[in-house]
Structures are given as structure tokens and as C-alpha cells.
Amino acid sequence: MKNIFLLFVILLSFLLCPFFSFAQIENTPNYKRMIDSLVQFKVDSTLKNQKNREKSTPKIPTFQYRFVGDGFTMQGNINRILLSARTEISLNTKKVQFETNPRFTFGEQNTNLAERDFFVDLNTSIFHQKKVYLFGLGAYEFSNLRGILERILAGGGLGWHIIQKNNFQLSISNAVFFETTNFIRRTDFSTWRNSTRLKLKYSLWENRLNFLHYAFYQPSLFDASNIRWNFNIVIEMPIYQGLNFRFSLDNFYESFVVDNRKNNDLTTRFGFSWGNKRGR
Structure with a gap:
């Protein structure tokens, strides 16, 4: 015990x-x-x-602006001049973003008017800083080059920020919009379109070289032969305090054009941009 x-x-x-x-x-x-x-x-x-x-998440200023001027000139057998001016403005809140990008293009070939084109749009994005966001769009344009007296479109859709970093951004969006086009010398038409856009931005060498690529594909929902597509490349090199040297290449295709106009336009431009907004 x-x-x-x-x-x-x-x-x-x-x-x-x-x-x-x-x-x-x-x-x-x-x-x-x-x-x-x-x-x-x-x-x-x-x-x-x-x-x-x-x-890792890019901070977006409340108010962004950007002014772009570019073009080219050629003298010889063909005297060619092309000038383009564009303004990019966006107003950002935590939930809503408003953007407008008016542009005007003027061109002559052998003293004959070639381009006198104007375009203005208004885009509204809701929850634009989220991975998936909503957006609405509206635009108005006329184009002497493509024989368009007036074009109006409006619609909306969804966007997805696939990758969103300071030096690399990739997004895709899809929208449906209604479009009406009045031609100078062709039967007018109205249609519903689907629009898919792929957008890529990236920077190299601590933002010493900036790239922007985007591609649109916009078929008519009721006519398979009525399509538009656009592919664009922009390269910018900062010079001093928001001032950048700029090169752009724009390849545009439209199946419905007036007589004596080609369906495809390929344009290269050199110029400058200034502002606190990265290229669109």
C-alpha cells in the first residue's frame, strides 16, 4: 500500500x-x-x-488625361500628309469609371482631301477595379475616308482583368451593341453586333519602353458577311515628365464600304503624347 x-x-x-x-x-x-x-x-x-x-495592383489616379498628336508626310511622286489629334480623358471613383477618347484625323494626297474623320465615344465601367466588371458604351463618328456620313452605336457588356499588375496588364471584354450607319454613296444599314476585345499593356526596363496592343473583332449578329476587325500596336518611350515619343501601327478592316474604297486600311504614325494616363 x-x-x-x-x-x-x-x-x-x-x-x-x-x-x-x-x-x-x-x-x-x-x-x-x-x-x-x-x-x-x-x-x-x-x-x-x-x-x-x-x-502589385496598379493605382489609378482619380483624373487621368492624355493628349496625342501624330502623323506623317511624304513628298515625291505622291505628296501625302496625314495628321491626327486625340484626347484621352478618364474620371475614376472606387466603383465607376468614365472615359472619353475624341479624335480627329486630317489627310491630303496630291492636294486632294483624303481623310477628314472624327470619332468620339463615352464608356462607363462599373466595378472597374474588380476582376470582372460591367461596362456600357456609346460612340459617334463620320469618315470621309470610308464614305461614312454618320455612324452611331450603343451597347454594353462584361470585361475580365485576367492579369493586372503595374508593368503587365491583360484583359478581355465582350459586348453587344446596336449600330446604325449612313453612307455617302451606299445603302444605309442598321445591325446588332457582337464585339470581342483583347487588350495587352506591358513595360520593359522600368517603364523606359511601354507597349500597348489591342484587337477587336465585331461581326454582325444577323449577317455573317458583315464584319469589322481592328489590330493596333503602340510603342512609347518616355522623354520628360509625361512627354513620350510614340509610334503606332493600325490595321483596320470593314467588309461594307462605299464604291472605290478598299476594305482594309493599314496606317503607321509617329508623334508625341503627353499626360498622366498610359496609352489606350
């Missing part, structure tokens, strides 16, 4: 010993400093991860 009692006392002492040891360690300054260090490390790690996420 004494042996059993002695064994019970030894076992109880063995079980309670860590508890008293832990209580003693807990009251020591070294233990408190260790706990404080662990808590501070956890806080620092959380703040660091938050800052890294903020750095």
Missing part, C-alpha cells in the same frame, strides 16, 4: 512539474520579450504582405 501511495506521489509530481516550470518561465522577462517579438513579427509580416499586394 505504501508503495502504491509513493508511486502516486511521484507520478503526480511528474505531471505538475511542467506546469510550475511553465508558470515560472512565463513570468521571466526573457519569455515576455520572446512573446512580444513573435507578435511584432506577425504584425510586420502582415503589413509587408499588404504592401506587396498594393504594389
Whole structure:
């Protein structure tokens, strides 16, 4: 019986010993400093991860603007001049973004008017900083080059930011819109179109060289032969405080054109841009 009692006392002492040891360690300054260090490390790690996420997500200024002037001239057997002016303006809130991009193009060939084109649009994006966002669009244009007296379109759709970083952005969008076109020398038409756009922006060498690519494909929903597509490349090199040297290549196709006009237009331009908004 004494042996059993002695064994019970030894076992109880063995079980309670860590508890008293832990209580003693807990009251020591070294233990408190260790706990404080662990808590501070956890806080620092959380703040660091938050800052890294903020750095990887591009911050969009509330008001963005950009002015672009480009073109080219050629003298010789063919005297050719082409000038283009464009303004890009966007107003951003946390949930809604408004954008407009009016542009005017003027061109002559052998002193004859070739281009006198005007385009203006208004785009509204809802939840534009989310992965998936909604947008509405409207546009008005006329074009001497393509014999368009007036074109009006309006619609809306969904967009998806596939990748959204400071130096690399990739997005795709799809919309449905109604379009009506009045030609100078052709039967007018109205149609519903589907529009798919792929947009890619990226920068190299710490933003010393900036690239923008986008492609549109816009078939009519009721006439398979009535399609439009556009592919564009822009390369910009910063010069000084928002001023950039700019090169652009634009390839545009439209199946319905007036007589004596080609379906495809390929244009290259050189010029400058200035503002706090990256190229569109």
C-alpha cells in the first residue's frame, strides 16, 4: 500500500512539474520579450504582405488625361500628309469609371482631301477595379475616308482583368451593341453586333519602353458577311515628365464600304503624347 501511495506521489509530481516550470518561465522577462517579438513579427509580416499586394495592383489616379498628336508626310511622286489629334480623358471613383477618347484625323494626297474623320465615344465601367466588371458604351463618328456620313452605336457588356499588375496588364471584354450607319454613296444599314476585345499593356526596363496592343473583332449578329476587325500596336518611350515619343501601327478592316474604297486600311504614325494616363 505504501508503495502504491509513493508511486502516486511521484507520478503526480511528474505531471505538475511542467506546469510550475511553465508558470515560472512565463513570468521571466526573457519569455515576455520572446512573446512580444513573435507578435511584432506577425504584425510586420502582415503589413509587408499588404504592401506587396498594393504594389502589385496598379493605382489609378482619380483624373487621368492624355493628349496625342501624330502623323506623317511624304513628298515625291505622291505628296501625302496625314495628321491626327486625340484626347484621352478618364474620371475614376472606387466603383465607376468614365472615359472619353475624341479624335480627329486630317489627310491630303496630291492636294486632294483624303481623310477628314472624327470619332468620339463615352464608356462607363462599373466595378472597374474588380476582376470582372460591367461596362456600357456609346460612340459617334463620320469618315470621309470610308464614305461614312454618320455612324452611331450603343451597347454594353462584361470585361475580365485576367492579369493586372503595374508593368503587365491583360484583359478581355465582350459586348453587344446596336449600330446604325449612313453612307455617302451606299445603302444605309442598321445591325446588332457582337464585339470581342483583347487588350495587352506591358513595360520593359522600368517603364523606359511601354507597349500597348489591342484587337477587336465585331461581326454582325444577323449577317455573317458583315464584319469589322481592328489590330493596333503602340510603342512609347518616355522623354520628360509625361512627354513620350510614340509610334503606332493600325490595321483596320470593314467588309461594307462605299464604291472605290478598299476594305482594309493599314496606317503607321509617329508623334508625341503627353499626360498622366498610359496609352489606350
